[in-house]
Structures are given as C-alpha cells and as structure tokens.
Amino acid sequence: MRAITIPQFGSADVLRLDEVEVPEPGPGQVSIDVAYAGANFAEILYRRGVVDVPLPFVPGIEVSGRVRALGPGVEGLRAGQPVAALTIVDGGGYAEVVTTSADLVTPLDGYDLDLGTAAALPSNSATAFLVLDRVARIEPGEDVLVHAAAGGVGSQLGQAARLLGAGRVVGAVGSPAKIEAARAFGYDEVVLREQVAGAGRFDVVVDMVGGTARRSGLDLLAPMGRLVVMGNASGAEDVGISADELWFANRTVSGFNLAAFSAAFPQEAGRALRRAVAAAASGELRVRVESLRLEQAARAHRRIEAGRTTGKLVLEVERS
Numbered sequence: 001m002r003a004i005t006i007p008q009f010g011s012a013d014v015l016r017l018d019e020v021e022v023p024e025p026g027p028g029q030v031s032i033d034v035a036y037a038g039a040n041f042a043e044i045l046y047r048r049g050v051v052d053v054p055l056p057f058v059p060g061i062e063v064s065g066r067v068r069a070l071g072p073g074v075e076g077l078r079a080g081q082p083v084a085a086l087t088i089v090d091g092g093g094y095a096e097v098v099t100t101s102a103d104l105v106t107p108l109d110g111y112d113l114d115l116g117t118a119a120a121l122p123s124n125s126a127t128a129f130l131v132l133d134r135v136a137r138i139e140p141g142e143d144v145l146v147h148a149a150a151g152g153v154g155s156q157l158g159q160a161a162r163l164l165g166a167g168r169v170v171g172a173v174g175s176p177a178k179i180e181a182a183r184a185f186g187y188d189e190v191v192l193r194e195q196v197a198g199a200g201r202f203d204v205v206v207d208m209v210g211g212t213a214r215r216s217g218l219d220l221l222a223p224m225g226r227l228v229v230m231g232n233a234s235g236a237e238d239v240g241i242s243a244d245e246l247w248f249a250n251r252t253v254s255g256f257n258l259a260a261f262s263a264a265f266p267q268e269a270g271r272a273l274r275r276a277v278a279a280a281a282s283g284e285l286r287v288r289v290e291s292l293r294l295e296q297a298a299r300a301h302r303r304i305e306a307g308r309t310t311g312k313l314v315l316e317v318e319r320s
Helices: 041-048 124-135 152-163 176-183 193-198 212-219 243-249 258-264 266-282 294-305
Strands: 002-005 016-019 029-039 062-070 082-086 097-101 105-107 144-147 169-173 189-192 202-207 221-229 252-255 289-293 312-316
Touching: 002 294, 016 294, 029 082, 029 294, 041 294, 082 097, 082 266, 105 266, 124 152, 124 202, 124 221, 124 258, 124 266, 144 152, 144 212, 152 169, 152 176, 152 266, 152 312, 169 176, 169 193, 176 189, 189 193, 193 212, 202 212, 212 221, 258 266, 289 294, 294 312
Parallel strands: 144 169, 144 202, 169 189, 202 221, 221 252, 289 312
Antiparallel strands: 002 016, 029 062, 029 097, 029 312, 062 082, 082 105
C-alpha cells in the first residue's frame, strides 16, 4: 500500500511516499481503509525527532474511512462501516490502511458528515472537549482565553467552551491576518498575542504556543484559575513556573497530551470523539477544512510550521 514515511528525522523534505506492508488488526483492534488523514503539528514533532519513534515511521494521528477488518474480540463495528478514528497511539494514519484500538473508533452511520470533515475531528475537536471538561473542569459562566485561536485545535476550543457554558471567550492570535478567521469560530473577542495583557483576567487559559504566551497566560489567571499547557508550537525555551507562585496566588497548571491520554484512557478518548462527531453533525461545532493530496504531505507540514493555516488541513488518501 502507499504510505508517507519518515525515513530519517529532519525538515519536511525527508517525507517520502513509499510502498509498505498492509497492517493487520490485532486483538481489540480494527483496520481502516483510509479516506482522509488529518495533518497536525504533532506529526511535525515526530518528523523532527522530538518524539522518539522507530524509523522508518508512518505518521498520522487521525483518519476517516471505512472499516476494513476486525481483530479478535471486537464488537459493535462491521466491515465497510464509515468511521472516524484516533490513530495517535501508534501513528500510521498517512497511509491507505491503518490499525487502531476499537475504543478509538467512532461510527459515522446516521450522521450527515462527509469523510473530509470527519477526518478533522478526532484530534482537535476531541481534544477541545477533553481539555476544557476533563482537565480544566470548566464551570458555567467562567471566562476562557485560548492561544493560537485560529489554528486547528484553537478553532475548536472556543466553540467547545461555548457549548460547555463558558462566559466570555477570548482568542489570541499571532498576526492581524488571523483575527477575522478566529472571529468566525465564535470568539467574543480576538486579540494579538502581544496585546493579551490588556484582555482582563481568566478562569481558564489554554496554551499550545509556549514561551511568552505561557508566561502571560499564567499572569492572566484569576484566583483559582487554571492554565492548561498542551504544546510548544513556538519552539521557545521551557518556561519555569514556581510552585510557591502557584500556592500564593491560588492558581493551577496542568498538562495535556492526547497520545498519552488515549493510550491510558482509550474509552474516555473515544467518548470525547463521539461527542465531537455528534456536535459537528448537528452544526454546533464548525470545522473549516482544506484538503491536499497524500503526496502533498510535505507541503502541509511546511504550511503548518510557517503558521499559514486557519482551521484544518487534511490529506486525501483514497484513490479517486
């Protein structure tokens, strides 16, 4: 089968379209004929060698497609069924066939969702609900600040906050060109990252940027506020946070990593994905999707690295 592989760590130029063996599902797994694969910053971290993976490696943390085969012990799914799935635990989504835990697979039967849109939901949309509900434990009426508000996960966090009963929801972006894009995803206000200090106090701040954004996020927390750290897209040096500072000010800092969470709590991650699919199908959660071909994976990576995306890029894998 065709697959994009990482034969060595490096720039987007190392990505290669190869022929590899078709994987077979093990116990508790399903294999999926992939229609679309989401393109994410996580796969860039694999490609750069930030995440230790065996080479050659097939990246890809989320897909949509149709069930190909069921492994031993799998119930509730059938061959040919349209599905969305998280493939983040072992990767492999940038391929014509991928295997993953059945707990991380959500049927699309009965939903008015095209497969391109469905591929954009497993990582970012499920993460948005998990971060706000499970990690930040948002309460109705609380104020929320989201960094990188026009990006893939940022575009979902503002909407999920609204669905979970947040009060004021503010997005921060890195350039003026992204302000209108973020506003389209339902934020009450959108500010430039360097202007965020004047945005007020927040009960929840979500940061996937790192560096100065992380420091400002901590400084903007109201008493009993929670900062959720879920990335370092800026590549900045780690920000040290004093434990004394936290208890003096009644603040909390938490981390969230979808891969580790999905490996430890696959059923809960699967429930979040089902929640995201239902919200997208009902129109409560909007996703802006742009499609590129599988062989354009390097182009997708370059755009994500350069911050030239709003919404979500997906790779079309299924042959016409």
